[in-house]
Amino acid sequence: GAVVSQHPSWVICKSGTSVKIECRSLDFQATTMFWYRQFPKQSLMLMATSNEGSKATYEQGVEKDKFLINHASLTLSTLTVTSAHPEDSSFYICSARGRGRGEYYGYTFGSGTRLTVV
Amino acid sequence: DQQVKQNSPSLSVQEGRISILNCDYTNSMFDYFLWYKKYPAEGPTFLISISSIKDKNEDGRFTVFLNKSAKHLSLHIVPSQPGDSAVYFCAARSGNTGKLIFGQGTTLQVKP
Numbered sequence: 001g002a003v004v005s006q007h008p009s010w011v012i013c014k015s016g017t018s019v020k021i022e023c024r025s026l027d028f029q030a031t032t033m034f035w036y037r038q039f040p041k042q043s044l045m046l047m048a049t050s051n052e053g054s055k056a057t058y059e060q061g062v063e064k065d066k067f068l069i070n071h072a073s074l075t076l077s078t079l080t081v082t083s084a085h086p087e088d089s090s091f092y093i094c095s096a097r098g099r100g101r102g103e104y105y106g107y108t109f110g111s112g113t114r115l116t117v118v
Numbered sequence: 119d120q121q122v123k124q125n126s127p128s129l130s131v132q133e134g135r136i137s138i139l140n141c142d143y144t145n146s147m148f149d150y151f152l153w154y155k156k157y158p159a160e161g162p163t164f165l166i167s168i169s170s171i172k173d174k175n176e177d178g179r180f181t182v183f184l185n186k187s188a189k190h191l192s193l194h195i196v197p198s199q200p201g202d203s204a205v206y207f208c209a210a211r212s213g214n215t216g217k218l219i220f221g222q223g224t225t226l227q228v229k230p
Contacts, residue, residue, distance in 0.1 A: 009159075010159075034217065034218065036220075041223075042222065043220045043221060043222045043223060044207065045220075046220075049217060093161050095161075095218070107152070107164070109154075109163075109164075110161050112159060112160060112161045114159055
């Protein structure tokens with residue numbers, strides 16, 4: 001089946017620094033990537049949607065200058081949290097949709113990244 | 119504005135019995151519904167889905183029922199096993215945008 005590799009699985013950074021999270025589709029081409037964040041014991045909240053080669057579309061209330069999304073290739077999308085603050089601490093998850101080996105793969109999730117800003 | 123709601127935060131069931139997890143939605147433009155299982159600090163794992171034109175889909179111990187008129191779906195797990203203990207999320211796909219909207223999740227505990 002389809003696999004999405006997400007790295008790092010956890011990261012601790014200082015306030016004011018930037019952190020990059022990567023998601024790679026290993027055996028299919030991810031034409032669309034979705035980025036979510038989850039607060040403890042809460043739902044997965046969609047942050048943005050990106051299509052390969054296009055600018056990301058952000059959900060209402062999500063700062064596009066703070067959460068930079070790059071989807072420059074069909075197998076890699078990155079989320080960069082810029083000038084991180086403690087309130088950005090959360091669990092971030094990517095989900096990819098696309099095609100590979102003649103099959104359609106929908107909504108394959110990465111394993112998530114636990115970000116802690118101190 | 120919560121478009122997908124799971125009103126039961128938790129559910130406890132005895133091993134071997136049926137687990138029923140419920141989900142309600144408000145947007146009639148949703149065209150596909152999915153159930154995911156999730157452990158802490160991991161990504162969701164797909165379980166089963168149903169198209170809005172169906173009313174039932176079955177896969178092994180998992181069955182999903184859809185009642186479009188009531189905008190309600192449920193996931194039945196039978197027989198329940200201790201390994202089923204996890205958080206279950208209901209998700210709905212927007213037919214217009216392809217986005218998945220998640221419910222708040224239900225924590226299922228299956229007791230041996």
